Amino acid sequence: MSARPSQDALTVRRLRLGVGVLGIALPFLVIAGDAVRAGRLVLLDSISAYYHTDGRDVFVGSMCAIGVFLICYRYARIDDVLSTVAGALSIVVALLPAATAGADGTDRLIGRLHQLAAAALFLLLAAFCFLFAHTGPSRPRVTAEKPGRDPLYRGCGVVILVAVALALASNALPPATQDAVRPLLWCEIVAVLAFGVAWLAKGQAIIADTGGVVAPDTGPTERVPAEEHPVP
Numbered sequence: 001m002s003a004r005p006s007q008d009a010l011t012v013r014r015l016r017l018g019v020g021v022l023g024i025a026l027p028f029l030v031i032a033g034d035a036v037r038a039g040r041l042v043l044l045d046s047i048s049a050y051y052h053t054d055g056r057d058v059f060v061g062s063m064c065a066i067g068v069f070l071i072c073y074r075y076a077r078i079d080d081v082l083s084t085v086a087g088a089l090s091i092v093v094a095l096l097p098a099a100t101a102g103a104d105g106t107d108r109l110i111g112r113l114h115q116l117a118a119a120a121l122f123l124l125l126a127a128f129c130f131l132f133a134h135t136g137p138s139r140p141r142v143t144a145e146k147p148g149r150d151p152l153y154r155g156c157g158v159v160i161l162v163a164v165a166l167a168l169a170s171n172a173l174p175p176a177t178q179d180a181v182r183p184l185l186w187c188e189i190v191a192v193l194a195f196g197v198a199w200l201a202k203g204q205a206i207i208a209d210t211g212g213v214v215a216p217d218t219g220p221t222e223r224v225p226a227e228e229h230p231v232p
Helices: 007-038 048-052 056-072 077-095 106-132 146-172 175-181 183-202
Strands: none
Touching: 007 048, 007 056, 007 183, 048 056, 056 077, 077 106, 106 146, 106 183, 146 183, 175 183
């Protein structure tokens, strides 16, 4: 009979689920929120552009919530550092709006800072996906189901990196094409969804653990009874 997860473990799992759910819901909440309040559906250049619409409160609230979840997240030391930085960047992205067309002076500087923070945030989210798939002495525990989730983590990380690369490449498209296709918006949506899926998987909403754990130094084939290693 497997040991009951500790309260700390349940808190970490719920934080992961919260981050995943918010990540997946973010683009839909922002777009739908603006559509409901404005009375029509409008696709803008990016998710951040909805800061300047009726969807502002949804965007800022969701990004700040994700930031708080990430800052509160605790696991291995490297996870703690990356999640704290990512959480701070998420709040910066929420509070420093993207520049509008024709912005200059202070507004343009704030827009540049927003872009830098957003780019760094996406890269950290990709790094987290690969970190989730990492196994080593620094990882507190390795469950028997983890190898089944590792390809999903890596796949989500690759998707985020490809989306970021395509978003940068889309700047070379003619303005008319960018206005018609909204490539940056779609790249951001894909990256955010991949981020959300990875965190849902880490929160065991996808391929849930059954109780046993695998000792990190014995390899994925040696299963250790949960009674000997209580699930944290």
